[in-house]
Amino acid sequence: MADFTMPSLGADMDEGTLVEWLVGPGDTVTKGDVVAVVETAKSTIEVECFDSGTVGALLVDPGTTVPVGTRMAVINTGTEPPAAVPAPAPAPAKQPTAPASELRAATGSTTTAAGDTVSSPLVRHLAEQKGIDLSSVHGSGKGGRITRSDVEHAPTEGPHRVKASPLARRLARSAGVDLGALRGTGQGGTIRADDVRAATAGPPAHAVQSEPARPSSATAEPAAPARAAISALMSRANREIPHYYLSTKIDLAVAMAWMRDRNASRPVAERFVPAALLLKSVALAARQVPELNGYWKDGAFVPSHTLRLGVAVSLRGGGLVAPALTDADTMPLPELMATLKGLVSRARGGRLRASETADPTLTVTNLGDQGVEAVFGVIYPPQVALVGLGRVIEQPVAVNGMLTVHPTVTATLCADHRASDGATGARFLTSIDRLLQRPEEL
């Protein structure tokens, strides 16, 4: 028997909302099957099963928010007799998990287990009475706990609390949509992100992109969940990691000419974009300089034997996610290109797979065509380096003593000085440059 638990879908995730089950008790599942859809503060993610067997009890109802590590279902793997009554869930560190019966009892009520980590039952009850979404309340108590006074001073959302997932709330806020006016298609009428998207399908693109005017009241609006998640992780990174920064300009004339030639004879579906070549060269360079691929754990660098290249993808309407390109170093370029396309469109469409969000070992931030010349990022802990790729731009370069104009890119490296030194970082950036001068070998 195995537990299916709320997975950690990124270093900055503490809890998630179950949107729907794609399986029911008695269904046969195979390792890798998508069994549930989970919404985090940042995105909607399809979660795969890590075991093969038969689905036993479903312990969490759709619409419920639970901390990472919470048992959500039992999978009978056939290795031991299925227990009639599931054993009590092992409590994840620091986050007491409500027993299954309690979660069951939450069915249909608007109280979610999310509050368990941030507030007392009394506070939750008060919040419910006042129709306040606890996820939008800033906790002023010890360890960020939401106190009674926080709830009493929080702006109410309306006479009754609208049931909606965190992502739906965020989308609605940024698009200026009144959640109360929407009809939810989720379990028990819960408003899902798709419902908000459907409601905003009409307005001009400009309106969607620009932030709605904020009321200039003294009480600042609490940061949206996605911003809060980014803020917590990045603050930790800047507090704990002594960063050092390197930058180098790379001549892409050879690489771009090779790509143009290759694309000319291919249908659109098989064409490359510069990002594919750049990511592949970063992946190969990380193999050559393994000191930058891995994690800082318990005061020491732990190199990773696999390479999962995190690709920071900015989302329309704000925020970013960094899904991972697994085995980017060994993947042939056409496959990498196809995977990248799928990854980015699923990230933006809000349907990433959990396996795609599995913690990357090295992240690349590529501000792309609309971006700037160079980007110096902040490392995603527990990783030890972040590669920044600027926009590909025409720039004057000296070639054989003559001044000429070539497409160039500025590659930067932000690395953890506890794990490596500048000389190592320099070796890495030089490797990327060298690899891009022989694009046919990528």
Added chain:
Amino acid sequence: MNRDEALVLIKDVLTDAVPGADAAALPQDENFRDSLEMDSLDFLNFIEALSGRTGLALPETDYPALNTLDGCADYVASHTSVK
């Protein structure tokens, strides 16, 4: 395909390729890669869908002509036989 038909199709493709985009409200002579903040993958998605719908090869060298609704409409109309 005439220019008007082409324009309808292009707006349709653009709306599909860029979730949340409102092609109807987009000025026809404006570079939509900029105004919709499309990156190279978004643009490739658009080109791929446009190629699929029109049957045109749309080589990379012609991309600069395909940055605006007007440019796309002219291009598609002049490259497809008038029905």
